[in-house]
Amino acid sequence: MITRRHALILSAATFAAAKSSGLAIAQQAAPAIDVTSERHGMSAFGDLALPADFPHFAYVNPAAPKGGVFSEAVSSRGVNGSFLTFDSLNAYILKGNGALGMDYTFASLMVRAGDEPDAMYGLAAQSVRISEDGLTYRFNLRSGTEFHDGSPLTADDVVWSLMTLKNDGHPIITQSLRDFSGAKADGERAVVVTFKEKRGRDVPLFVASLPIFSKAYYARQPFNETTLKSPLGSGPYKIGRVEVGHFVEFERVKGWWGANLPVAKGQNNFDTIRYEYYRDREVGFVGFTSRNYLFREEFSSRTWAMQYGFPAFKDGRVVRREFPDDTPSGAQGWFINTRRDKFKDKRVREALIDAFDFEWTNKNIMYGAYKRTVSVFQNSPLMATGKPGAAELKLLDPFRGKVPDEVFGEPYLPPVTDGSGQDRRALRKGAVLLEQAGIKVVNGKRMLPDGQPFAIEFLSEEQALKPHHLTYIRSLETLGFEATLRIVDPVQYRKRVDDFDFDMTIDRMSFSSTPGDSLRNFFTSQAAHIKGSQNLAGIADPAIDALVGIIIAAKTREELTAACRALDRVIRSGRYWVPQWYASTHRIAYWDVFGFPERQPRYFRGIPDTWWSDPAKAAAVDKKS
Secondary structure, three states, rough: OOOOHHHHOOOOHHHHHHHHHHHHHHHHHOOOOOOOOOOOOOOOOOOOOOOOOOOOOOOOOOOOOOEEEEEEEEOOOOOOOOOOOEEOOOOOOOOOOOOHHHHHHHOOOOOOOOOOOOOOOEEOOOEEOOOOOEEEEEEEEEOOEEEOOOOOHHHHHHHHHHHHHHHHHHHHHHHHOOOEEEEEEEOOOOOEEEEEEOOOOOOOHHHOOOOOOOOHHHHHOOOOOOOOOOOOOOOEEEEEEEEEEEEEEEEEEEOOOOOOOOOOOOOOOOOOOEOOOOOOOOHHHHHOOOOOOOOEEEEOOOOOOOOOOOOHHOOOOOEEEEOOOOOOOOEEEEEEOOHHHHHHHHHHHHHHHHHHHHHHHHOOOOOOOOOOOOOHHHHHHOOOOOOHHHHHHHHHHEOOOOOOHHOOOOOOOOOOOOOOOOHHHHHHHHHHHHOOOOOOEEEOOOEEOOOOOOOOEEEEOOOHHHHHHHHHHHHHHHHHEEEEEEOOOOHHHHHHHHHHOOOOEEEEOOOOOOOHHHHHHHOOOOHOOOOOOOOOOOOOOHHHHHHHHHHHOOHHHHHHHHHHHHHHHHHHHHHEEOEEEOOOOEEEEEEEOEOOOOOOOOOOOOOOOOOOHHHHHHHHHHOOO
16 A cells, blocks of 8 residues: 655755855865775675676666656655655755655766666766775766756765755755765765765665755755755756646656666656646546556555456556565554653553454455565565574574563564454453553543543544554454544645654555665664654664664675564564555556566566657557547
8 A cells, every 4th residue: 555665865054054064075185095996886795797898787678769758646755755745846855745756857876776686886977996994985977977957067066965965855864874974076077985984884875876966056046945946957857847736747858968878778768757646546546547647556455456447448558467576565554653651561552453453454445465564574585584593593692681582582473363353362462461551441441541541643644544544443442542543634744744743653664675774764763863764663772773783784695684684573572563564566557558678677666767658559549549
């Protein structure tokens, strides 16, 4: 139901100070680098599958034609966005609801390869030198890089962009840059980036993926303000037509400097990419059946199972496909705000888990389309299973007595119910836990120790999830809770979630196949107190902080896997969220007007990046209409 998030994303006086600081840094001498050779790419553990002279990625059609339109209903929030609306073209700050797709307008130093867990290859940077201690990276910029107005993209622009995002970007970005020390220009075509000792393994990758802004443009335009003014970009697309809250279009930049590079060949094929916003999912689906937009990834199991009987689907003008999703699915669920006193007792949180009948919900509301989420690393080798192995025990032993004993046995699993919707065994277990926690029943109501009813408000921005909430609320009422659902507009929802002003809310956390520094923003004590962070549950546990540090410092993939499994055990022992569901496939539907490569990238959806417009197919669809 909730889409996978893509992991990669001031007052005038403050902005001016940031500009001055960036200029000073740019003029300082760059440190020497003690490395022997340049590299065409980089990865977390140094492994690259492609040679320096690779012609293009294997999952693209290098001869794909250019032209046509790709349009899609919004299925991802991005860094500061909403599924339902947008009011800003600044997608990199805390303020506002940023439009989806802004990353198409900006180039980055390097880009991810979709067939490798974390490898990156050069875009604006043609190569990188890495110091032996891994704390200094010298990115050599490609000649001919420029912004859309023809001005050159220089090292100063890169330095300004990185420092501005570190100081004034969205908290998700600033937290991920905490181990990034600074950047300095070495002439016009080289940028030296430095990192703190014991830096996160994925921080250099994150830095290389960040958007490059025009320093000169932002000398006239404050960076930290919401705006509907089209920014000056450097990527394959620029802003086209915009109707606030309804749609945003991106126009392909003809003659873009990066079009024929190996990392871009066969991609960015559409002349126009358009994202449609709908306040209601049902209305959005009707828009698809009417060809108001051409592609949708389907997250509603009911829609997938019951509503594809419209004429265009029956006569073949609309096609449905499912293909595997090999990326970690992460954890989706109702996150419990442990900052609030009533949720601080783990027994209360476990009782909330016991009250959710996934089996009934999956069968009766979701047509059996989903599997139960149990782990923060669901659908990946990083998920803990069985008893901890020797490598995990070595990491966990120092925390004996500081973490629950269950961490050293089988990892916690939510109950499997009888599917009745009122499993007495699970509810009885929850009631016992509540009694043990001092949450007694008085006149049929659960009462807090201060004599007030135990009330739970679920916060949501979507009507589509109302049946799931109401089913769960009925079970909670059986246990004596006063549970209600509050659906608010997207702007209010984003504000309240960023301020941690909620009891419980649905979200999804997902990670790459090589997680590292990004885990801090979801699980650490520091992130628990930073507004706008992704630590919705308010997790603040020294053992979790330490294990996140161990993951970040892992030197091999084997060490990483063991540390992630250990972390998974400790997080699951805390009962921080009511686990929901996941699907291990992408379910997509589209009007049959597209061409696409024979295979998709393993770790990306690859749409619309690798698809193209097929005029012959479009003519055939028009003929049937």
